[in-house]
Amino acid sequence: MTASAHASPTERQRWRTFMWLWGSQALSVLGSGVSGFALNIYLTQTRFPHGAQRAELAAALSLTALGWTFAALLGAPLAGALADRLDRRRMMLTCDLLSALTMGAALALVTLGTPPIWGLVSFTATLGLIGAFHGSAFDTGYSALVPKTQLPRANGMMQTVWSLSGLLSPALAALLIGLPALVRSGGGPGWLGRISDGVPFAFALDGGSFLLAGLVVWRLSISTPPRADLEAGQPQPSVWADMRFGWTYIFARPPLLHLLGTFAVVNLLLSGTQVLHPLLVRFALLPNGGALGLSAQAALAALWTSFSVGGVLGGVVVSTWGGLKRRRVLGVLVPVVVAGAAQAASGAAGSLVAVCVAVAACGMMTPVMNSHSQAIWQAQVPPQMQGRVFSVRRLIAQFTSPVSTAVAGLLAARCAAGGILLWSGLLLMGLAAAQLLNPVIRRVEEPLAGRPVGAVGASD
Template sequence: MTSTPQPAPDGWRTFVWLWSSQALSVLGSAVAGFAFNIYLTVTRFPLAEQKPQLALALSATALAWGLAATLTAPLAGTWTDRHDRRTIMLAADLLGALLTFGILGLLLLPAAPLWTLVLVSGLMGLVGTFHGSAFDASYTTLVPRDRLPRANGMMQTIWSLAGLVGPAVAALLIGVPALLRKSDALPGWLSGLQNGVPFAYAVDGLSFVLAAVVLSRLHVPSPQEVTDRSQPRSFKEDMAFGWKFIGSRKPLLALLLTFAVANLCGSGLGVLEPLIVKFGLAADWQSRGSTLTAALATLTITQSVGGVLGGILISVWGGLKTQRVLGVLLPMIVSGLALAAFGFSSTVLWASAALFVLGLTYPAMNAHSQSIWQSQVPPAMQGRVFSVRRLIAQFTSPLSTALAGLLAARYAGGSVAIVAGLLLAGVTAAQLFNPVIRRVEDGPKVGTAAAQEGGSGG
């Protein structure tokens, strides 16, 4: 039997420090991610006839990250449930810093080989999934159950805030060399820089280091079952446990498959958005005397404003106390319609409005989903179960990224977004009438005998 220990008395304070430290890394990665898109669209493949190469580069790097993060999730989850979770997060932060500085070095080359960028992107995805597994499994050892929706909302807010602050900071850093050239203040050793993309990666690398320093001063407990070696478990059995747990709970599986469809439809947005801005909205931002960087930043920031507001709302409100599945499905329908509206847009203003609504929906659906899972899975099992959950829900993300790149190379990016959005809205609306998924919270809660390891899920 697996016990369900109460969070430490100072657990909430520790979580706030942990949340704050990891927020630094999230913000730094948002700066680097936006700068990388600018590097590909403006520096590496600036010509209109290079659209196929640009689509390939955007999709290949995103696909490498997504495949590595998704396919290694069961391994990361099993590792999380067998080792100290604080140590895993600390190692991941340090490795993230090392890889980020590695990308910085590649971007200083005249033309870094695309395969090296793809490789490092895959390694970043691998490190990220280990960190995410340990972090997600640490909530219930720190946060009282009644505060879980608030904690989830806080994390959703940070992800959205990163999208808001990241592009602004990245755009500022990218423009530094040009600004210094105008004032003849550019140091000689920086004279070869076309833009400040490497500066963005320097900020990201430092954010990983700072997050690791703060984490090194915190005590993040792992359940006794994780660190106890008196009853050794087979690694193979641990790898299979998450599948058995979820497979015996059809409502949870139905919820996961719904997210799989959502990721199939929506994960390609990272590839489509730069292409839509560069080709579909070019007439609008060019007529206003704007630039591609400014237009892309406007859309990213607007979507993030919606995400921040949605995150603040769910953090203050705390979300639905019953029928939380409605807090997942209804926002998901709206997000599909917003994605289709983005595809229909012909101006930056309308595209921004659609992405604002899209961003507004994410915190609600993710926070409600996370709260459902945290209430159903005991802490000592969360690494294994949540990793399989991540794999099932996100296995379509790499496929979505690849399809977006292939389709956008042949068709208008807006048309791809329209079809994806309408498909998402239709499938999710049908799930409102699915009696299985509506029973997702009827199962045993954390702490009951049926939820213990060795019970129906074991």
Template sequence: MWGSQSVSRVGSAVAYFALIIYLAQTLYPAEGQKAQLALATGAVFILATSLAVILAPITGSIVDRHDRRRVMLLCDTLSGVVTLAVAALMLTTALPLWVLLLYVIVTQTLDITHEAAFETSYAMLLPDEALTRANGMVQTTRTLSYLIGPALATLLIGLPALLARGGGGGWLASLHDGVPFALAVDGLSFLIAAAVLARLHIPSPPPAESHGGAAANVKADTRLGWTYLLRRPPLLHLLVVFAVLNLALAAIPSYQVLLARFTLAPDLEARGLGFTAALAILQTATSAGMFLGGLAISAWGGLRRHKFLGIFVPLGLMGLGLLGVGLSGHLYVTAAALACTVFLMPVATAHSSGIWQAQVPREMQGRVFAVRRLVARFTAPLGMGLISLLATRLPPAPVIAALGVLVALLAALQLLNPAMRRLDDREYLEGLAQMRAGD
């Protein structure tokens, strides 16, 4: 399942990059269309991020009420068919923006639903002690897709023209635009994942009882998810910590641009480097750091006991890393600090996800994880907006340093909190829940 879904994840990264290329080269290629291009790419990003928040309660309700393998199978199949259909349409006409946005809405909805079913399947297949490693493997795949997706998309988009210049390639060389070919590859990757899922046995817990119509189910399920967390304060505190972390780290792409443009300008001038080269160095260091962090936690497998240390020690170090990013005025020191900061992200995330998957009952994970995703992801666009707003009034370096201090202090406070040291103690959490239910 991990291998087939990894192929699909890389295919999705290819499709996203190809879609941006289509906007830039086909719909808005003229010099005077920069505003339209900016609005179009912004609309794609806003749709992708906002849907993850809006649909969280709905997808959580769905995966707890249906067979999770069938949900993933349906999502992969529909995503493949829709993507191949859009690729076929692109061969005959230039698709308007509204069609592309509709495509984003449909495929993102399917992807979010698939993710909810996928994440709640880990604990049905693996013992608790293997969950941290499994989450690390998925983190590695996700980062790898970010690394190779743009390069692979560029290769696929340029392949028809390359074959045409070589005098071969048949029908592929006849394509005037390689974007449909890249989308077709993504569509096939979904169908491959679906074909593998069709032959796998992935158990599902007994479905949750219905409370009436779909809207009533979603409302009741969201209330259940919140009630579950409110009765278990350590899990709620863990969720708040990661919400703050997402607030601080979601704007890393903005950090890179602002630092390369302003903070590092004197150092770049001294080294004879331009903005583009500096930004490429920062982005490469960040991507490599996150990828290596995923490999490290996948190979290590994480802590078997005292998993809270695998969360809050890395988070504290990540805060110090952000502080270093903000204080540094040298390109390579900043790149190293960014790489070290994001290297620790998969380590902390894998331990956290392992705790959630081990502690939450299998039959409730869809609904509880829906609330978890809702809170954690809601702060990511807030972080982007906050950095954008503050950048208009303050230099970026002190803002980044302040966020680093906030993350480090929050992690230190949780390390000193006796309740958080028992995050992986199921009996303790259930005892708290019973006490609060009695109150």
């Protein structure tokens, strides 16, 4: 892809830099998807392979997911503040190298012995914390790098990265994990056949993707724009003041706060699927999957691949259509209602094929609601404040994700995963439909009536 023929050479160079940055990020996201899927398979088939270990498996899936989520959320405000203060290129490079070292440590853990669960939780927490800092630097970096006329295109490309990773990473992880067994059955290097499974290969691939991403960032020129609030020569505010800035901005604007509350509910009722889906496959869908000639590993890959296929389709639809130009809040709430209905259907369906269709429908709604929400925020928050405000936005919208994961693990140890999916989907449908009647959230696209931009954080 190239920039418009009418763009200045400087804009073409900036777009070319973004393309290199986007490509390296795409590889890194794919590598992380492979290692994340491999970790779940490792817990499901290697650490807790027996039906009597259902409670232990549910706890391990929940704790490893919680480690990543808590670290990412709690680190977000500090990461956003530092992204507006430090050199973003160096920040991304440092995070890539630290992530590669962390993957190396995980590779050693699973290769040299049986790692304790607390070690795996520490591993995911470290990745989540590093990812929060890298994400803040990356988001603000490409937002300032890409010409304004190309921002919608760049945002669409970033949405596509995550969906494509979800689409490709399960199949690639399944291939790597099954490689030693394939060698044992068909001949090949003896050392490879002696390895129990290919989980270490997935971790090694992810570590390599981080190193490659770091190499690309090291070769790029990514400037950090000066802070607009320091142009008049004011002293630089403290890090703590920068961390408080986003909270002050958002809480002074009730429509934005109500929009965040909606996403907090969405995450509360949807995030637990990362724990529930492996259990749904293992205890409800595996007999049906076995009839189709699928293993538990392949059935789970089919489920998650279906979600990603839906995400890719939703991304293509919203990119081609362009989204709503007005009343974009409907582009958030209506897809949430549909996603809730799809989740309820996934819990009620009794066959793997039907569940995959329902999960794909839920996945299709994700980029639609996210794209409209992102458009609202980009229009309402001045660009020079987006690093600090968006980090707090992420924290408020996603703080219920670890709660959802923990509750899903506790409920799944006692209740059927399908029933949990059914009732959570129905509850999401009702709450999102009620928000359509909320007069505050319907004003989210109007000129904000909160404190003037210059007054927000003035006391900081």
